[in-house]
Amino acid sequence: MSPRFRSLDRDELDDERRRVFDEIGRPRGGAVPAPFHIYVESPELASLVQAVGAFCRYRTGLAPRLSELAILTTAAHWKADYEFAVHAGEARKAGVPEHEIEALASGRRPDFDDEDAALVHDFAARFYRDNDVPDALFEAALARFGRRTVAELVGVLGYYSMLAIALRIFRVPTPEKAD
Incomplete structure (x- = not known):
């Protein structure tokens, strides 16, 4: 099977995608996890996914x-x-x-x-x-x-x-x- 994933290069992104890319990487020391390289193709979706993910990962009632x-x-x-x-x-x-x-x-x-x-x-x-x-x-x-x-x-x-x-x-x- 051929690969479909591509790791995004921050410097090649337009302003809107770069802003979201940076927003996602900020709390991670600049690292942007692979799933967000997919979602940054749609900046609004990436931003919303990131917000839901932060809640699901760190703020639920689950230990x-x-x-x-x-x-x-x-x-x-x-x-x-x-x-x-x-x-x-x-x-x-x-x-x-x-x-x-x-x-x-x-x-x-x-x-x-x-x-x-x-x-x-x-x-x-x-x-x-x-x-x-x-x-x-x-x-x-x-x-x-x-x-x-x-x-x-x-x-x-x-x-x-x-x-x-x-x-x-x-x-x-x-x-x-x-x-």
Whole structure:
């Protein structure tokens, strides 16, 4: 399969795309992650995607380890190797045990160390498998996290699915293979 991804050169961008490129890179020391090289082609979309991503990544009611677990479950579902590779490192930093990361990478349900992690994974995995979440699982998530955080979990699943789809369609190589 031929590559479709192209890494943007900041100096070759028009003013509008350069402004958004810089806005995305600013909190990252100038680094612009691969998915945003795709979205900067549409500056308004890139700006909106960045705003939703900042919320989903840093401001939900989910503990960082649970958020990263939801992201890894999403990346594994979509077979988005770039997303999985990037977030495996973030998951380790957030306290997701290595055996859970390895199980997800191999397509297996991990043996979870805690009930919250199992609940987040099972919620996401059942949705991806069945295009629905059974009532009992939905009610368990509501009882544990509350309606607001369940809505935010759904947002995390949707946001990272959107990125995974873009990464797959544009055939973005894993970070160690990227240019």
